[in-house]
Amino acid sequence: MTETIVHGRPKGFFATFERRPGPIKKNMHYCPGCGHGILQKLIAEAISDLQIQDKTIIISPVGCSVFSYYYFDCFGISVPHGRAPATATGLVRSNPDSIVISYQGDGDLGAIGFNNFIQAANRGENMCVFFVNNAVYGMTGGQMAPTTLPGQKTLTSPYGRSTDNEGYPLKVSEMVAALDSPVYVERAALSTAKNILAARKAVRKALRNTIDRKGFSMVEFLAGCPTNLKLDAKAMNEFINNRMIPCFPLGCFKDIADERDPIRRPAGIYDRKKVRELLYPVRVEKGVPPDFRNNSEIFQKTRKIKLGGFGGQGVLSLGKMIATMGRLRNFNVSWLPSYGPEMRGGTANCSVIISRKTIGSPVIDKNCNLLIVLNQPSMDKFLPELKQNGVLIYDSTTIAKPDCSPDKIVYAVDASNIAKKIGSLMYANSVILGALAVALDSYFLTPADQADFDRTFEEAIMDCFSNKETIIKLNIEAFYAGKKAVIESRAGKK
Amino acid sequence: MLVQTIMKNKTKQVKYQAVIAADECKGCERCVNACPKSVLQMGREFNFMGFPYAVYVGEGCIGCGACFYTCPEPGAITIVKVTGD
Numbered sequence: 182m183t184e185t186i187v188h189g190r191p192k193g194f195f196a197t198f199e200r201r202p203g204p205i206k207k208n209m210h211y212c213p214g215c216g217h218g219i220l221q222k223l224i225a226e227a228i229s230d231l232q233i234q235d236k237t238i239i240i241s242p243v244g245c246s247v248f249s250y251y252y253f254d255c256f257g258i259s260v261p262h263g264r265a266p267a268t269a270t271g272l273v274r275s276n277p278d279s280i281v282i283s284y285q286g287d288g289d290l291g292a293i294g295f296n297n298f299i300q301a302a303n304r305g306e307n308m309c310v311f312f313v314n315n316a317v318y319g320m321t322g323g324q325m326a327p328t329t330l331p332g333q334k335t336l337t338s339p340y341g342r343s344t345d346n347e348g349y350p351l352k353v354s355e356m357v358a359a360l361d362s363p364v365y366v367e368r369a370a371l372s373t374a375k376n377i378l379a380a381r382k383a384v385r386k387a388l389r390n391t392i393d394r395k396g397f398s399m400v401e402f403l404a405g406c407p408t409n410l411k412l413d414a415k416a417m418n419e420f421i422n423n424r425m426i427p428c429f430p431l432g433c434f435k436d437i438a439d440e441r442d443p444i445r446r447p448a449g450i451y452d453r454k455k456v457r458e459l460l461y462p463v464r465v466e467k468g469v470p471p472d473f474r475n476n477s478e479i480f481q482k483t484r485k486i487k488l489g490g491f492g493g494q495g496v497l498s499l500g501k502m503i504a505t506m507g508r509l510r511n512f513n514v515s516w517l518p519s520y521g522p523e524m525r526g527g528t529a530n531c532s533v534i535i536s537r538k539t540i541g542s543p544v545i546d547k548n549c550n551l552l553i554v555l556n557q558p559s560m561d562k563f564l565p566e567l568k569q570n571g572v573l574i575y576d577s578t579t580i581a582k583p584d585c586s587p588d589k590i591v592y593a594v595d596a597s598n599i600a601k602k603i604g605s606l607m608y609a610n611s612v613i614l615g616a617l618a619v620a621l622d623s624y625f626l627t628p629a630d631q632a633d634f635d636r637t638f639e640e641a642i643m644d645c646f647s648n649k650e651t652i653i654k655l656n657i658e659a660f661y662a663g664k665k666a667v668i669e670s671r672a673g674k675k
Numbered sequence: 676m677l678v679q680t681i682m683k684n685k686t687k688q689v690k691y692q693a694v695i696a697a698d699e700c701k702g703c704e705r706c707v708n709a710c711p712k713s714v715l716q717m718g719r720e721f722n723f724m725g726f727p728y729a730v731y732v733g734e735g736c737i738g739c740g741a742c743f744y745t746c747p748e749p750g751a752i753t754i755v756k757v758t759g760d
Contacts, residue, residue, distance in 0.1 A: 186753055187740065189743075190749050208749065381744065
């Protein structure tokens with residue numbers, strides 16, 4: 182006489198469930214006749230038969246199966262309600278060899294976590310989702326779920342789910358099968374032995390797809406909740422077979438795993454140094470050593486520069502160029518753009534602060550040292566903010582001569598016309614900067630810094646437009662044209 | 676060769692048995708409904724947790740596994756193959 186076990190406790194479970202409370206450590210916490218137990222048995226059997234226990238991670242959702250990590254002899258993670266596919270994405274991306282199983286109920290997957298789930302499905306993450314659909318919220322005591330059948334009475338639909346008021350049940354498998362990424366979608370039922378064996382096959386197929394890295398597999402299981410539906414075992418099976426299956430037809434909705442190549446994603450990087458290099462690339466500093474300091478008087482104090490104009494005129498990039506020039510000469514700089522929602526046509530302005538000291542606030546609301554305006558509304562708006570003895574540079578093509586107090590140093594530059602001659606209105610901002618170079622050097626810059634200003638500008642423009650060679654050339658041309666124009670106009674005045 | 680094997684198996688007596696762990700059973704009756712040979716019944720006694728539990732009548736199991744797969748508990752039912760000489 183020899184005895185062999187044909188069907189016995191699956192090896193995928195722990196021999197005894199030490200973490201399960203209560204005196205019996207051999208069975209599960211589920212109610213008598215629960216569908217979870219049936220499915221978890223199939224999963225445990227499959228992971229031990231496929232020999233993947235060492236690399237399987239089962240994600241327990243929120244719901245009755247929240248304690249499934251008590252039972253499976255593999256890795257387990259408990260996640261916030263509905264977030265299992267998001268966590269699974271992280272796990273499988275950082276460790277592509279792991280077999281990630283997201284075990285979810287209809288409240289977890291179909292209601293609170295639906296977007297997490299559908300996005301993971303659409304990305305085609307290499308994981309399998311086992312979706313337990315029992316048409317009711319089990320753990321909370323039998324409220325209506327997205328998958329509750331039309332006419333089904335629950336705690337929150339005491340007259341039966343009305344399609345007029347609550348709509349039709351959510352058909353998750355059909356929705357997922359309609360996406361391009363998922364490779365395998367099937368719906369099985371945990372009712373009769375025949376259906377359970379079909380479900381067993383589906384579990385194995387989904388796991389095999391995950392092992393082969395074919396992508397996203399999902400199996401939906403129609404399961405029973407005898408406690409909340411107040412049915413006995415026989416009536417529960419009849420409910421699944423006669424009421425749930427007509428609404429949620431069984432079968433395979435999609436199986437294209439054979440046509441797909443295994444997924445290959447960029448491997449994760451764990452080296453701290455490498456990550457740092459990627460996130461914060463080392464900038465090649467041009468021109469000056471880090472302890473370089475300009476000698477000119479003007480740089481002794483914090484300088485506030487305000488720029489205003491129409492969006493699209495290059496006001497913001499002009500500000501950025503000035504800020505870059507400051508940065509390249511070891512100043513602390515801040516650049517604060519402010520613009521309307523429209524990309525072109527609205528007014529835009531930006532505030533640039535250049536200082537040797539730490540800059541407290543990037544906002545300039547009064548007392549700016551230098552004002553550059555490219556349109557009339559900005560002139561009217563910002564001229565009162567200009568400090569005594571401040572410098573004003575404006576585009577005389579578009580702006581009438583301002584009426585300001587005699588202490589201000591005013592430069593009118595025919596910027597738009599000069600820029601048009603060079604090729605495009607786009608270069609007006611570089612023309613203005615050329616004017617600024619002249620404006621500064623005659624009053625404020627020492628000879629050494631005068632020469633340096635042009636060089637800094639060229640460095641800055643290469644920094645700002647690093648990938649557009651022709652634009653750099655034309656901008657530099659515009660810069661010198663602007664410079665020339667101001668020098669000429671000054672000579673004419675004299 | 677095949678014939679010999681079949682003959683050998685025929686001479687051997689093969690029996691299947693459903694072994695039920697009484698304390699793990701919760702008395703849901705799924706196995707009783709699922710058994711195609713109706714050799715499982717609900718017992719009249721209660722187990723440690725106070726559930727009535729299923730019992731095997733002692734004869735007639737064909738080892739199909741229907742009760743095992745329909746049972747929600749991991750090890751409440753074990754199907755054992757008994758090979759006699």
